[in-house]
Amino acid sequence: MSAERRPDLRVSLSADPARPLELPNPIVTASGCFASGREIDRFFDIGGLGAVVVKSLTLEPRLGLPTPRMVETDSGMLNAIGLQNPGVDAWLANDLPWLAERGVRTIVSLAGKTVAEYRTLAERVRGQPGIAAIEANISCPNVEDRGMVFAAREEATRDAISQVTRVSAVPVFAKLTPDVTDIAAIAAAAVEAGATGVSLINTLSGMAIDVETGRPRLGGVTGGLSGPAIRPVAVRAIHEVHRALPDLPIIGMGGVRSVPDVVELIMAGASAVAVGTATFADPFATLELVEGLPDWLAERGYRSVRQLRGAVQA
Amino acid sequence: MSAERRPDLRVSLSADPARPLELPNPIVTASGCFASGREIDRFFDIGGLGAVVVKSLTLEPRLGLPTPRMVETDSGMLNAIGLQNPGVDAWLANDLPWLAERGVRTIVSLAGKTVAEYRTLAERVRGQPGIAAIEANISCPNVEDRGMVFAAREEATRDAISQVTRVSAVPVFAKLTPDVTDIAAIAAAAVEAGATGVSLINTLSGMAIDVETGRPRLGGVTGGLSGPAIRPVAVRAIHEVHRALPDLPIIGMGGVRSVPDVVELIMAGASAVAVGTATFADPFATLELVEGLPDWLAERGYRSVRQLRGAVQA
Amino acid sequence: MSTVPGRGQPTPYTRGREDGPVRSICEVLAYRKIGAYHQLTIVAPDIAARATPGQFVSLAVEGGGTILRRPFSITGVSQHGPWAGTIDVVLDVVGPGTAWLAGRSKHDVVDVVGPLGRGFPLPRQPATCLLVGGGYGAAPLLYLAAQLQHRGHRVDLLFGAKTGERIFNAIEGKRQASSTRFTTEDGSFGTQGRVTDVLPDIATSTGAEAIYACGPMGMLAAVAAQARERRLPCQVSVEELMGCGVGVCNTCVVPYRRRDGLANVRACYEGPVLDAKRVVWEAIGTTAMAGEPVEQGDAS
Amino acid sequence: MSTVPGRGQPTPYTRGREDGPVRSICEVLAYRKIGAYHQLTIVAPDIAARATPGQFVSLAVEGGGTILRRPFSITGVSQHGPWAGTIDVVLDVVGPGTAWLAGRSKHDVVDVVGPLGRGFPLPRQPATCLLVGGGYGAAPLLYLAAQLQHRGHRVDLLFGAKTGERIFNAIEGKRQASSTRFTTEDGSFGTQGRVTDVLPDIATSTGAEAIYACGPMGMLAAVAAQARERRLPCQVSVEELMGCGVGVCNTCVVPYRRRDGLANVRACYEGPVLDAKRVVWEAIGTTAMAGEPVEQGDAS
């Protein structure tokens, strides 16, 4: 492939000129599936990825849930980690400088237990060098609403997201759960609250039982289903939101493993594609998608990955 | 295994003595996955199954959606059949007598386009000999509510189910979709409307795109995801509803393929277990579960399958 | 009876009724590469004894996240020999399932359901039959040709494909027919072009009284139109995506004019062999048949 | 570089940096059954060159709907011979992944990531080391024993299992140690009982100065308690369900007292070898560590 005809992988994830987000390629990591970045940087230079979305950070450090924390299911896995993380302050002190120094485009994922916590979290990360965007993980329980996750309700979505957008100078993505009756309505609520875009989808709520012992296979009883099993749900959710809000940037994710999977999510409406569980099976998964995408495009005569966005004829 | 120690497979699916539903074993067919019954009866006597749940019937005959109507996905499949069926009257005339004559316990699945249609359907099947129960498939679009499925909303659930329970002398099960924010709330609405029990879960809404052509892989664009991929979602939904409504009979389904899968759904809270996609892979799937369950129970010292219901320690 | 038959158990393990289709766990007796295709000979006496030309079998496959069986036409049966009762199937590798099957060899075990579907109806009076096959669509026609010849009918074959290596088993074809003709789109074998380019001539020169066809849907539609023009009876074996192969999932439908009106009939149950003039060719894969507004997302 | 390496490509295909773990597509050089276990010798020169005892590799498996790798301790490496650089792993078949791996044979190809995790720290001064293994937990200890002996330490082995055929490679053990002792729960080999029944005697008689242990968590907790009583340094190789094996999923955590406080450390990254006295044995798999109310359904 001659240099001139190498397809253009650049994507823009913000329609707001005041808060731009340009990535050299559409492949990013899914939150909670890439730890601090150092772990995979042992294998390759993670600076080549479109961006790194870090594990969701909470205000206080969290030890998370007891083991067992995962179980493999048919073409998928359930996890119940319980948002184990060092807390936002420790991350800012120990991890962000390393990422920034290496030139990694970093998207910080924030998870609050209350609406007010989202604001505090957004304030803590505000102005920190090297943060390209915020992903507000609102698919986590709202302790003020009987543990119902924020993104389960339009109002809670609006409340949490507006706390973040109010204090942030960088683009804000609302990470939504697919476990809702109408995901496009939740996405619209996030947009009303000033979100730059949405991240679709978080894991599906699931459960598995050890029939020999009668005990749940997860310490946390229920957990989040990810991996190839859920890709059809991700494609549908992305398509649904993209059809309702065609201009809204979407970071798509859910079961992506191969270059055609990436293309499928982009055709459904994603501007960028995050990879989670696939990295567990192959530490090079994200890099190989960055490398494989140009060939796929070139072989089919596409000049830019942007041509494919929302291109499904439906 | 001596005859005396053969575990008892009988289950009761109704707490209402006026409308009992006793099955000789907990294995039933999932609606839309067993056609008229004759097709599988070519392989074995279907009278040995706990019950046969027939394809959802509508008031008028329906030709359904254009092909392609299915696509295999990772450990699952998407289908978009569009409720093709001969219509309730033709079924009563041509198919029910055959089932009744063979002594098959038949659960008739009804699907309306409007609230009123559920009543008409229930009236048509009322008093027909050989109908053991009704499954009201309310996971289908309500044309009076912009095509939103009935079971997406508590009110529509109540409206549709009460039409059926009002005119029925047999137990009524509400078949629910997992694509909702709070499935226990929908189940509660069904109970308020007089449902004897609930059937959990219908397929998840999903989509797949042919990346070479840019076209959806289904003629109906989106479709229903079934098979082993969704079992963790089924277990979670059943557990959630059983915890909220412990006395409510549940017909569980979603990705069941093996005897341990059956036990998993029962431990989560199902009283009976329906098998859909597994029959596509093996026409004997249901029969082999009926045959395999007693051995599994006996090897572990269980005397009745009823001991396992809701037995998960969570 | 075990719930997980297969390895370790004597093969063929068979389950089913006295007649109709069965499920068998069978041994592969032979593997053969034929041009671009792979042929498996499978020891399945019950299926061999019950099959008729035009019927198919459904094979379980392994690997990846596959869960469904794959349908394949029966291309021949043998009731004799040291292994009593074998069936042959021909595979074109197009995806994970066919790749897995093409990797089987002698003594491997495969899980087969069959025979399935409606086969080719045979002429009641001695007749001259033109059999038209596209690609691996030739497979069931070889089985049909043998049976037609055996019953005293005249058989002429017309097989087409993209390339010569995709003409299935030309040698066997020549042995079983009064005349054979091949077309390839790239001209690498036989006449360059499509079967429908030469069909009128052959039908005239052989005096064809009936046409049997199997191949891609586009080819079948074109053959059906030519048969109609010539008022020749025409039976086609259609191909649709199949979820179950046994008639219970309703995914494999073909729009069809039945005596009692328009219907979506199942390729696996009412078909795969259908009367060409009743198939509503122009409505395949369109909403033209729906007769009612099609609701998106009406999943089942 | 291809996105789907493997068959057809020259093996080993290796990808990674100059040091640290790599991903290699490797050929199986030998398969051997050892008692109840299966041993694979894999040609993986980069991994062999970088490994230390106590580290593990993560193998991709096929079949069913499996998507994750399976972790296995390295039980030995060879830098020499006609195939430069092999590693050995030992498998106990417990599920689909180990069953698939146990079915591999010479010339088959496996996909390996490694070496992973923290290995056993070696004593700085010449020391008498007691190595305590349960079941296949003996595997990494044989590799450790070889290295300890090579560096002039005294090695005593104590291996236990349920049955004799689950005592891994007793012969190799005897060759690499000053003394060996075996216990089985059914008494079919060595002393009847558990390793902890005889550990105190052996520690006294050999004059053990350090304990290394690998085996089921229950055994490790008991060994750790005995080591603590005797004030012996003790390093254990722990086992937790692993999602990724490379430190990114946080599923494999073990409660641990770190210098800066209580933490859930990753068995695959900070471990699998951990300092026994810092592991919070009583908190494993309980909510005792959570430090905050555990929300059910808090999925990630």
Ligand SMILES: Cc1cc2nc3c(=O)[nH]c(=O)nc-3n(C[C@H](O)[C@H](O)[C@H](O)COP(=O)(O)OP(=O)(O)OC[C@H]3O[C@@H](n4cnc5c(N)ncnc54)[C@H](O)[C@@H]3O)c2cc1C
């Ligand atoms: C009645 C009938 C007879 C057939 N006979 C033959 C034959 O003799 N030789 C041969 O090579 N092929 C035949 N086919 C096509 C064959 O079934 C498919 O090529 C095969 O199922 C593809 O499986 P895959 O996993 O390799 O590909 P994939 O495309 O990955 O299959 C994915 C899914 O789609 C289904 N599918 C894909 N293509 C087809 C198709 N054309 N028809 C039906 N289902 C499909 C598969 O069964 C599977 O569920 C026949 C199909 C039918 C319906």
Ligand SMILES: Cc1cc2nc3c(=O)[nH]c(=O)nc-3n(C[C@H](O)[C@H](O)[C@H](O)COP(=O)(O)OP(=O)(O)OC[C@H]3O[C@@H](n4cnc5c(N)ncnc54)[C@H](O)[C@@H]3O)c2cc1C
């Ligand atoms: C550091 C480490 C070293 C190990 N070394 C060996 C060894 O040398 N020999 C050996 O036979 N086994 C070893 N194991 C255990 C081995 O990884 C599991 O037995 C194996 O993963 C089971 O896979 P399966 O598909 O056969 O079983 P399944 O139980 O079906 O596996 C399902 C899932 O659970 C995971 N899993 C199941 N059991 C374990 C376990 N004990 N530890 C971690 N993950 C598990 C699997 O990786 C898979 O994701 C080791 C485990 C760890 C963590």
Ligand SMILES: Cc1cc2nc3c(=O)[nH]c(=O)nc-3n(C[C@H](O)[C@H](O)[C@H](O)COP(=O)(O)O)c2cc1C
């Ligand atoms: C082990 C694990 C941990 C996760 N942790 C988080 C998290 O902290 N925050 C978040 O927003 N999503 C989290 N997710 C969800 C993923 O980011 C992603 O949305 C989901 O897994 C679907 O993508 P995949 O199928 O590629 O994994 C987690 C997923 C997994 C598997």
Ligand SMILES: Cc1cc2nc3c(=O)[nH]c(=O)nc-3n(C[C@H](O)[C@H](O)[C@H](O)COP(=O)(O)O)c2cc1C
């Ligand atoms: C091809 C197909 C058709 C279906 N048709 C119906 C239907 O008509 N009515 C209904 O209530 N559910 C229908 N379902 C849903 C099943 O009854 C069942 O709820 C779902 O498939 C999950 O079970 P499974 O994973 O065992 O298939 C259909 C499912 C499939 C795969």
Ligand code: FES
């Ligand atoms: S393939 Fe299922 S009905 Fe034909």
Ligand code: FES
């Ligand atoms: S297994 Fe993923 S962090 Fe250890």
